[in-house]
Amino acid sequence: MANPYFPKLVxxxxxxxxxxxxxxxxxxxxxxxxDDKKSFKYECGQFAMLSVPGAGESPIGIAxxxxxxxxxxxxxxxxxxxxxxxxxxxxxxxxxxxxxxxYGNSFPLKELERKNVLIVGGGFAFTTLRSTIRYMLNEKxxxxxxxxxxxxxxxxxxxxxxKPELKEWEERDEIEMYVTVDRGDEDWKGREGFVPAVLQEIxxxxxxAIVLVCGPPIMLxxxxxxxxxxxxxxxxxxxxxxxRMSCGIGKCGRCNIGTMYVCKDGPxxxxxxxxxxxxxxx
Amino acid sequence: MLQGLIKKxxxxxxxxxVKKEGTFYGLIRGSEGLSLSxxxxxxxxxxxxxxxxxxxxxxxxxxxxxxxxxxxxxxxDLPLSEEKAVIxxxxxxxxxxxxxxxxxxxxxxxxxxxxxxxxxxxxxxxLACREPLKTCFCxxxxxxxAGKKGADILAFExxxxxxxxxxxxxxxxxxxxxxxxxxxxxxxxxxxxxxxVSAAEKRxxxxxxxxxxxxxxxxxxxxxxEEISQRCLGxxxxxxxxxxxxxxxxxxxxxxxxxxxIRVQDSCMFPSFTLEASGHNPRTSNEERMRQRxxxxxxxxxxxxxxxxxxxxxxxxxxxxxxxxxxxxxxEVIK
Numbered sequence: 001m002a003n004p005y006f007p008k009l010v011x012x013x014x015x016x017x018x019x020x021x022x023x024x025x026x027x028x029x030x031x032x033x034x035d036d037k038k039s040f041k042y043e044c045g046q047f048a049m050l051s052v053p054g055a056g057e058s059p060i061g062i063a064x065x066x067x068x069x070x071x072x073x074x075x076x077x078x079x080x081x082x083x084x085x086x087x088x089x090x091x092x093x094x095x096x097x098x099x100x101x102x103y104g105n106s107f108p109l110k111e112l113e114r115k116n117v118l119i120v121g122g123g124f125a126f127t128t129l130r131s132t133i134r135y136m137l138n139e140k141x142x143x144x145x146x147x148x149x150x151x152x153x154x155x156x157x158x159x160x161x162x163k164p165e166l167k168e169w170e171e172r173d174e175i176e177m178y179v180t181v182d183r184g185d186e187d188w189k190g191r192e193g194f195v196p197a198v199l200q201e202i203x204x205x206x207x208x209a210i211v212l213v214c215g216p217p218i219m220l221x222x223x224x225x226x227x228x229x230x231x232x233x234x235x236x237x238x239x240x241x242x243x244r245m246s247c248g249i250g251k252c253g254r255c256n257i258g259t260m261y262v263c264k265d266g267p268x269x270x271x272x273x274x275x276x277x278x279x280x281x282x
Numbered sequence: 283m284l285q286g287l288i289k290k291x292x293x294x295x296x297x298x299x300v301k302k303e304g305t306f307y308g309l310i311r312g313s314e315g316l317s318l319s320x321x322x323x324x325x326x327x328x329x330x331x332x333x334x335x336x337x338x339x340x341x342x343x344x345x346x347x348x349x350x351x352x353x354x355x356x357x358x359d360l361p362l363s364e365e366k367a368v369i370x371x372x373x374x375x376x377x378x379x380x381x382x383x384x385x386x387x388x389x390x391x392x393x394x395x396x397x398x399x400x401x402x403x404x405x406x407x408x409l410a411c412r413e414p415l416k417t418c419f420c421x422x423x424x425x426x427x428a429g430k431k432g433a434d435i436l437a438f439e440x441x442x443x444x445x446x447x448x449x450x451x452x453x454x455x456x457x458x459x460x461x462x463x464x465x466x467x468x469x470x471x472x473x474x475x476x477x478x479v480s481a482a483e484k485r486x487x488x489x490x491x492x493x494x495x496x497x498x499x500x501x502x503x504x505x506x507x508e509e510i511s512q513r514c515l516g517x518x519x520x521x522x523x524x525x526x527x528x529x530x531x532x533x534x535x536x537x538x539x540x541x542x543x544i545r546v547q548d549s550c551m552f553p554s555f556t557l558e559a560s561g562h563n564p565r566t567s568n569e570e571r572m573r574q575r576x577x578x579x580x581x582x583x584x585x586x587x588x589x590x591x592x593x594x595x596x597x598x599x600x601x602x603x604x605x606x607x608x609x610x611x612x613x614e615v616i617k
Contacts, residue, residue: 004392004395005543006349054352056534056543057532079559082560084559243556251392252532252548253529256582259586278502
């Protein structure tokens with residue numbers, strides 16, 4: 001009987017510090033065992049449990065794309081009160097940790113085919129959206145999607161993550177990028193303003209379009225109304241939820257909301273599904 | 283259906299025979315009251331009780347258990363228990379609770395191997411109830427003093443004997459293994475059993491739960507949760523002693539480079555249960571947690587599995603330090 005609680009061993013190949021505050025790091029992982037690598041088949045929007053022996057496990061969204069065959073990436077925010085995230089941030093390249101997963105459902109990429117895709121992200125909740133953008137921009141898949149528009153915001157220029165990639169995407173023709181910060185500094189020549197305001201200003205068309213939106217609860221709360229105003233029906237607004245989890249496989253009960261478990265019935269949900277839940281989500 | 287009669291004094295013979303292949307668990311009265319314990323042939327099997335304190339889920343989903351150990355950077359998962367066990371003396375309400383736990387721990391996609399191996403290796407002999415407690419309400423939630431669901435064998439006390447009835451193939455095979463121990467019951471034994479069962483059923487107090495799930499669907503935002511939860515201390519004893527509560531956490535313990543990952547039962551009644559590393563907590567108040575506990579048992583599990591995850595054992599009532607009574611809570615919801 002396979003033990004679903006037992007993590008697969010991985011090596012941290014590379015650590016990238018993503019922001020000025022240095023509390024966001026991207027961990028590039030490689031499986032120590034070839035069979036484990038083969039069996040870890042994931043889709044955009046899924047998550048995995050990162051396991052640091054001695055500290056415990058945390059559910060983290062997968063930031064690399066399924067088409068990135070050579071590696072697996074997770075961007076992790078370190079919280080002073082977070083036992084696992086702190087332990088992870090204290091590790092160096094070459095250290096070994098565990099991974100369990102992939103878990104949960106994924107962004108409905110099949111449904112996005114032949115449609116315009118709007119991506120709205122805020123802060124470090126951009127990780128699984130980055131996975132999706134990387135996937136869609138891959139030459140193997142780009143032709144399946146129509147226009148791709150990205151609105152991404154952070155508190156300050158130093159807090160924008162995946163900076164080299166943002167720059168690369170801004171230079172490409174197959175994607176339209178709107179990067180914004182709440183407040184710029186003297187070197188910032190880009191856009192300023194909160195994500196919902198930028199969304200209203202750009203006013204992307206909702207015709208034949210689906211929007212994927214991830215961000216802190218407060219951003220989600222204030223982004224829904226402008227999206228509805230633009231004509232996105234609640235079933236075409238797709239987001240991803242976070243909850244404390246222990247098992248990731250629908251048993252431990254922590255992420256239960258109504259009849260669903262965020263770990264196995266989510267984390268990806270439409271705004272329509274969220275409206276139908278009794279508990280207030282954001 | 284295979285039936286067999288065994289003299290109470292001959293239970294020791296059965297225990298001795300079982301012990302050749304596995305472990306026999308029964309009830310022993312110890313310093314912490316009655317509890318399921320491993321029995322030897324010289325132990326006195328207690329039959330004189332209504333129910334025991336800790337539900338039988340502890341046999342399959344222990345309060346805490348190590349699931350893997352690690353040293354330096356390598357991890358090892360713990361081998362599964364291969365102990366063959368006979369668990370004797372579980373009440374029918376508690377035997378039913380195991381079927382509910384099966385729905386959580388054993389499913390198509392992910393099966394909990396620790397729970398599963400113990401379930402597969404165990405045989406449940408339920409003991410029909412003769413003296414329901416004032417806190418019992420099993421017949422209102424689909425269980426009964428002589429219910430067979432979840433049992434491999436249902437035993438009845440009939441004068442100086444026990445009447446065993448096989449309720450599953452596993453139970454039948456077990457009884458067939460010990461032809462010398464079981465005698466064929468007579469008509470008088472069957473009659474005595476029927477009288478006991480019917481008397482016990484009449485003694486169980488009932489509550490009206492008709493429409494409880496529909497009522498709960500309409501009262502998520504009701505002020506009644508605030509009223510109900512005012513008295514609750516949030517100690518979680520209701521969830522720890524509940525035979526169907528199964529929430530847990532995985533925690534690491536480490537000394538220098540050696541450590542272990544432990545699965546520990548947790549409770550939705552604790553604020554830390556849903557507290558995230560960021561400090562965000564989706565259920566901050568006692569009121570929300572109380573609502574979650576009741577909604578989970580009487581609404582969400584009905585919508586997901588068509589079962590109320592309550593067997594009416596009354597442990598949450600008898601163990602509550604502030605005398606909260608789930609029957610009153612449910613009556614408030616229905617009102």
